[in-house]
Amino acid sequence: xxxxxxxxxRALAAGNKRAWDAFVAAAAPLINAVVRRTLSSxxxxxxxxxxxxxxxxxxxxxxxxxxxxxxxxxxxxxxxxLSVVARSAAIDHVRRRRQATHALDDVPESVLxxxxxxxxxxxxxxxxxxxRQTLILKCLYDEERDVAEIxxxxxxxxxxxxxxxxxxxLRLRAHFGEESP
Numbered sequence: 231x232x233x234x235x236x237x238x239x240r241a242l243a244a245g246n247k248r249a250w251d252a253f254v255a256a257a258a259p260l261i262n263a264v265v266r267r268t269l270s271s272x273x274x275x276x277x278x279x280x281x282x283x284x285x286x287x288x289x290x291x292x293x294x295x296x297x298x299x300x301x302x303x304x305x306x307x308x309x310x311x312l313s314v315v316a317r318s319a320a321i322d323h324v325r326r327r328r329q330a331t332h333a334l335d336d337v338p339e340s341v342l343x344x345x346x347x348x349x350x351x352x353x354x355x356x357x358x359x360x361x362r363q364t365l366i367l368k369c370l371y372d373e374e375r376d377v378a379e380i381x382x383x384x385x386x387x388x389x390x391x392x393x394x395x396x397x398x399x400l401r402l403r404a405h406f407g408e409e410s411p
Contacts, residue, residue, distance in 0.1 A: 234260065234308055243295040254287065260309055261286050261316045268320035274327070282323035286316045358405055363398035366391055 234256040241249035265282045290298045301311050359367070362384075369375045369383070377395075381388040 234312075237308070239298070239301065239308075243299050245295070250291070257287075257312055258283070260312055264313045264316035265320045265323075268317050269324065272324050274324070278323065278327070282320045283316070285319045285323055286312075289315065289319055354402070355405070359398050359401060363394055363401070366394050367398055370395060 234253075237253045237256060238246075238249050242253050262279065262283050265286070266279050269279055269282060297315070301308065305311075306314075354364070365384070366380060369380045370377075375383070377388050377391045380391045384391070
């Protein structure tokens, strides 16, 4: 069996099947160990370990071995570099496995326990906010416009919209007795 440091990386990156097979045989124990150790705290099964380890090899050969070609032996040993790649792939695997979400429109209102008729509009005392702050809050929350759209509408910079929004929220929090973040 070929050792990891004896792999011809040029032949591997050139797509040589024999070099790839030798690389997989030499790197698989290390990659599997790193993935297993990384996933151990998440209590995932053996199938997840094998899938995440497979992801490492897919990453290495994807787009004409683009990732593998970034390996620089002057910066780290091949085993160290593969460990970093394997850990990253394992963490990405966990992130992808997180519980699936559903579009809010697909969830029945009874599950959400919120109905429009129960939502009361906040009564803001006259003069608490500037006209611009009031207009921006109305556009953001009542009309559900995004920041870029409001900026175009008011002919101001998007950062001004965000800043004005932030200042309005600070005033509202101060008035209604909430701590600001």
